Amino acid sequence: MSKVFYFKLAFTNLKKNHKTYIPYLLTCIITIMMFYCLSAVSRNSGLDQMNGSESLKWILKYAVWTTGIFAVIFLFYTNSFLIRQRKKEFGVYQVLGMDKRNLIKMEICETVITTVIGLTVGLLLGMLFGKLMFLLLLKVVQFPVPLSYSVEPVALLQGTLLFLGIFAATLITNLFQVGRVKPVELLKGESIGEKEPKTKWLLVLVGIVTLAGGYYIALTTEEPLTAIPKFFIAVVLVIIGTYCMFVAGSVALLKTLKKKKKYYYKTRHFISVSGMIYRMKQNAVGLANICIMSTVVLVLITMTVSLYVGIDDVIATRYPTDFKTEIYMPEEGAKERADQIVKEEAKTADVIIKDLAEYTSGNLACMFDGGNEIVVDMTKVDENFSTLAEEYCQLILLPVSDYNELEGTDVTLSENQVMVFSSGSKPYTADTLKLGENMYEVKEKLDSMRIEEGTMSNVTGNIYVIMSEETQMDNLVRQYGIEGANALSYNIEFNLEGKKEAVSSAMKKMEGNISNQIGESARIEIREEHKADFLQIDGGFLFLGIFVGSLFLMATVLIIYYKQISEGYSDRDRYQIMQKVGMDKREVVRSIKSQVMTVFFLPLAAAVLHLGVAFKLMAKLLEIMYLTNVPLLALCTGATVLVFVVFYVLVFAVTSREYYKIVR
Amino acid sequence: MALLDVKNVKKIYTTRFGGSKVQALKDVSFSVEPQEYVAIMGESGSGKTTLLNILAALDKPTSGKVYLKGRDLSQVKEKEMAAFRRQNLGFVFQEFNLLDTFSVEDNIYLPLVLAGKKYEEMHKRLLPIAEHLGIMDILKKYPYEVSGGQKQRAAVARALIIKPQLILADEPTGALDSRASDELLNLFTQINQSGQTVLMVTHSVKAASSAKRVLFIKDGQVFHQIYRGCQTNEEMYQKITAALTVLTTGGELK
Numbered sequence: 001m002s003k004v005f006y007f008k009l010a011f012t013n014l015k016k017n018h019k020t021y022i023p024y025l026l027t028c029i030i031t032i033m034m035f036y037c038l039s040a041v042s043r044n045s046g047l048d049q050m051n052g053s054e055s056l057k058w059i060l061k062y063a064v065w066t067t068g069i070f071a072v073i074f075l076f077y078t079n080s081f082l083i084r085q086r087k088k089e090f091g092v093y094q095v096l097g098m099d100k101r102n103l104i105k106m107e108i109c110e111t112v113i114t115t116v117i118g119l120t121v122g123l124l125l126g127m128l129f130g131k132l133m134f135l136l137l138l139k140v141v142q143f144p145v146p147l148s149y150s151v152e153p154v155a156l157l158q159g160t161l162l163f164l165g166i167f168a169a170t171l172i173t174n175l176f177q178v179g180r181v182k183p184v185e186l187l188k189g190e191s192i193g194e195k196e197p198k199t200k201w202l203l204v205l206v207g208i209v210t211l212a213g214g215y216y217i218a219l220t221t222e223e224p225l226t227a228i229p230k231f232f233i234a235v236v237l238v239i240i241g242t243y244c245m246f247v248a249g250s251v252a253l254l255k256t257l258k259k260k261k262k263y264y265y266k267t268r269h270f271i272s273v274s275g276m277i278y279r280m281k282q283n284a285v286g287l288a289n290i291c292i293m294s295t296v297v298l299v300l301i302t303m304t305v306s307l308y309v310g311i312d313d314v315i316a317t318r319y320p321t322d323f324k325t326e327i328y329m330p331e332e333g334a335k336e337r338a339d340q341i342v343k344e345e346a347k348t349a350d351v352i353i354k355d356l357a358e359y360t361s362g363n364l365a366c367m368f369d370g371g372n373e374i375v376v377d378m379t380k381v382d383e384n385f386s387t388l389a390e391e392y393c394q395l396i397l398l399p400v401s402d403y404n405e406l407e408g409t410d411v412t413l414s415e416n417q418v419m420v421f422s423s424g425s426k427p428y429t430a431d432t433l434k435l436g437e438n439m440y441e442v443k444e445k446l447d448s449m450r451i452e453e454g455t456m457s458n459v460t461g462n463i464y465v466i467m468s469e470e471t472q473m474d475n476l477v478r479q480y481g482i483e484g485a486n487a488l489s490y491n492i493e494f495n496l497e498g499k500k501e502a503v504s505s506a507m508k509k510m511e512g513n514i515s516n517q518i519g520e521s522a523r524i525e526i527r528e529e530h531k532a533d534f535l536q537i538d539g540g541f542l543f544l545g546i547f548v549g550s551l552f553l554m555a556t557v558l559i560i561y562y563k564q565i566s567e568g569y570s571d572r573d574r575y576q577i578m579q580k581v582g583m584d585k586r587e588v589v590r591s592i593k594s595q596v597m598t599v600f601f602l603p604l605a606a607a608v609l610h611l612g613v614a615f616k617l618m619a620k621l622l623e624i625m626y627l628t629n630v631p632l633l634a635l636c637t638g639a640t641v642l643v644f645v646v647f648y649v650l651v652f653a654v655t656s657r658e659y660y661k662i663v664r
Numbered sequence: 665m666a667l668l669d670v671k672n673v674k675k676i677y678t679t680r681f682g683g684s685k686v687q688a689l690k691d692v693s694f695s696v697e698p699q700e701y702v703a704i705m706g707e708s709g710s711g712k713t714t715l716l717n718i719l720a721a722l723d724k725p726t727s728g729k730v731y732l733k734g735r736d737l738s739q740v741k742e743k744e745m746a747a748f749r750r751q752n753l754g755f756v757f758q759e760f761n762l763l764d765t766f767s768v769e770d771n772i773y774l775p776l777v778l779a780g781k782k783y784e785e786m787h788k789r790l791l792p793i794a795e796h797l798g799i800m801d802i803l804k805k806y807p808y809e810v811s812g813g814q815k816q817r818a819a820v821a822r823a824l825i826i827k828p829q830l831i832l833a834d835e836p837t838g839a840l841d842s843r844a845s846d847e848l849l850n851l852f853t854q855i856n857q858s859g860q861t862v863l864m865v866t867h868s869v870k871a872a873s874s875a876k877r878v879l880f881i882k883d884g885q886v887f888h889q890i891y892r893g894c895q896t897n898e899e900m901y902q903k904i905t906a907a908l909t910v911l912t913t914g915g916e917l918k
Binding site for chain 1: 778
């Protein structure tokens with residue numbers, strides 16, 4: 001038999017099985033497309049122009065690999081489903097006189113056809129559709145994004161290799177399946193596949209443990225900086241847990257229900273429980289995929305939307321005042337000169353200085369575990385402190401004279417007395433304080449400080465220590481500060497009130513004059529100027545969030561569609577029998593509805609639950625990006641969930657119409 | 665009073681867009697007395713299945729009436745139809761129509777569960793039937809794990825458990841080998857002897873020869889009927905074959 005013959009045969013086979021193969025092929029195409037799009041975006045050269053692109057690239061890479069893993073799981077799973085349905089067909093071929101070598105050749109030809117179609121169409125669409133979506137989104141979001149979408153050869157190669165690998169692996173498993181069994185068994189293949197699933201208690205246990213672990217981590221993380229690594233541990237645990245619970249947990253629950261005779265033998269429960277057991281057996285992996293993808297979409301969009309909507313908050317947190325200058329190791333007279341510049345420019349521009357704070361400070365990195373010692377000698381840290389990130393914080397030393405000026409108080413401190421204020425999650429409670437070699441008596445534990453209000457304090461936590469003399473501070477900073485940060489600084493912070501143009505021109509002039517007259521030691525931050533940067537970064541995040549989110553959403557929609565169609569064909573016979581045995585048409589429709597609803601809204605419910613649990617962790621992650629507005633995050637979460645649910649219901653409504661058409 | 669009374673039933677199928685009309689049943693009248701065992705025979709296309717569907721109230725006749733225990737089937741409301749069928753009619757199909765998602769036991773319970781019966785009652789009803797049909801040891805198994813004959817016996821149990829007025833069997837031996845067929849037909853005879861009315865549609869001479877009365881349908885009409893009287897199965901077989909020969913060659917019967 002010639003090669004052409006096998007291809008012809010393979011082609012007719014695919015055509016004959018188009019009802020199941022077209023959705024499969026579509027799944028392949030969309031998965032490849034998605035993988036390529038993500039991979040291409042993560043290699044985008046425009047990313048480098050964005051601040052924080054390193055972490056962004058890392059997140060995108062993570063997304064690329066997640067998609068890859070999804071692709072493997074999902075394609076394997078749909079393929080095994082397909083091949084099971086076709087076992088009978090292979091049996092017939094064997095009975096008709098094809099030997100296993102012939103069958104293998106035929107299988108290879110089929111795989112070659114699907115692979116070629118899947119890869120070419122998928123990659124082409126990835127390039128075209130990705131570009132289209134990119135341009136469309138650029139139009140929609142209305143802000144400059146330094147990204148462009150071009151053909152990425154590396155991404156093409158990566159996609160091709162990965163999917164060639166997947167297809168080769170599925171082919172091998174198919175060949176194993178077909179090659180191993182006898183024709184008689186093949187002829188029975190379909191009905192054997194209908195066996196009632198066994199309860200896998202071990203998997204249930206693993207599921208419960210991992211899910212509980214993931215949730216526990218998510219709910220108990222307090223320190224923003226530790227949130228990042230913990231977030232990923234929690235994600236992995238929850239993913240494992242979700243798969244286990246969908247695959248084994250659902251079956252275990254249903255079988256327990258089935259054992260309760262009083263519950264089981266009721267008209268409604270009888271049909272739905274037994275039906276659900278089989279549905280879960282066939283759909284568990286698909287549903288778990290939908291659940292995880294939905295969660296990813298929700299988390300991604302919620303976070304990026306929050307960042308973008310909360311941009312004013314972000315800036316207010318990062319830059320508490322309109323203008324701030326920090327003069328490091330001020331030379332003789334530098335302080336006075338800076339003060340003078342500020343006041344003169346404000347006067348000439350006719351704007352009023354508000355909330356002025358002028359103070360000398362010494363900054364040190366330190367470790368604080370809630371005890372009576374603040375460790376400033378960072379070389380000793382590893383011996384005494386277990387987790388670096390959780391106990392790391394910023395120590396700010398202030399002279400009591402400046403403190404009195406700032407707060408309008410009249411406190412006096414003796415040489416070995418201090419006042420302490422901790423803005424982090426651990427308040428300072430001890431009555432003594434050990435700083436390096438020195439012991440101090442804590443005269444007062446403060447509740448608040450003006451210069452701390454509205455800043456990003458919660459991220460790392462600042463500890464303020466008010467000391468009697470600047471010289472004490474200077475000694476400490478000299479002794480324990482690292483090179484380049486071992487001297488005191490002079491800070492001027494204020495807001496300006498007046499006409500908008502006047503304010504911004506005044507700040508420009510102050511900036512120019514201070515840099516000219518004081519030189520490089522003066523660092524200047526003008527909130528307004530940074531706003532544009534932040535708009536760009538957060539806009540970029542939002543853009544990518546929506547891009548990746550819509551990719552995942554598309555995949556979700558496709559899986560739902562595929563599930564509905566394949567379910568429809570397998571359910572049709574069952575419902576026809578039930579009608580014959582005396583089940584009302586309305587009862588049939590009601591039963592179908594409730595089962596289909598359960599199956600498709602279960603992942604959504606689980607995804608929303610995951611999101612709810614992840615809320616705290618998301619809030620902590622956003623704190624690192626200077627967004628501390630939790631109500632805003634809650635609002636964005638609610639809105640995202642709402643939009644997503646509407647979308648989901650819409651997709652469900654459309655696809656279930658198709659389903660009813662098949663079943664009736 | 666007859667248990668089942670079929671009067672001048674006519675069925676015409678119209679193709680969907682009002683095109684050609686096909687007459688499936690011209691004018692069928694017959695009645696079935698309680699505790700009878702009736703077989704209806706006819707070639708494929710003679711209208712057997714149409715007739716059975718009408719008797720089962722799965723389909724409505726174009727004209728004519730069907731009475732079950734004096735009740736006009738066309739007067740049963742659409743809403744009550746499923747319940748009516750569940751309470752009065754037991755079905756045995758050629759393809760068994762057992763659900764793979766249920767164990768044999770649960771398959772038998774299905775109509776009772778649909779009727780909202782309690783588990784204890786269902787279980788009490790099942791035991792004697794299962795014992796009689798010899799399916800006690802396969803109750804916990806699934807349909808795909810048992811043989812064709814066992815499946816059909818399970819289907820018979822499902823029909824019997826509702827204590828129906830009438831059992832309607834559609835080619836019950838169609839998918840069985842000859843031994844399983846014999847067993848099933850014996851079973852039908854026994855069930856009938858214990859007082860159950862059975863109506864079977866078949867084109868198998870052997871199946872028909874186990875009945876007490878055989879009706880022949882041709883071209884949508886009852887063409888002929890044979891009563892068993894005290895004849896043996898073999899004698900019935902001969903008579904039916906003879907009748908069929910006439911039926912197919914188109915001659916007249918005396």
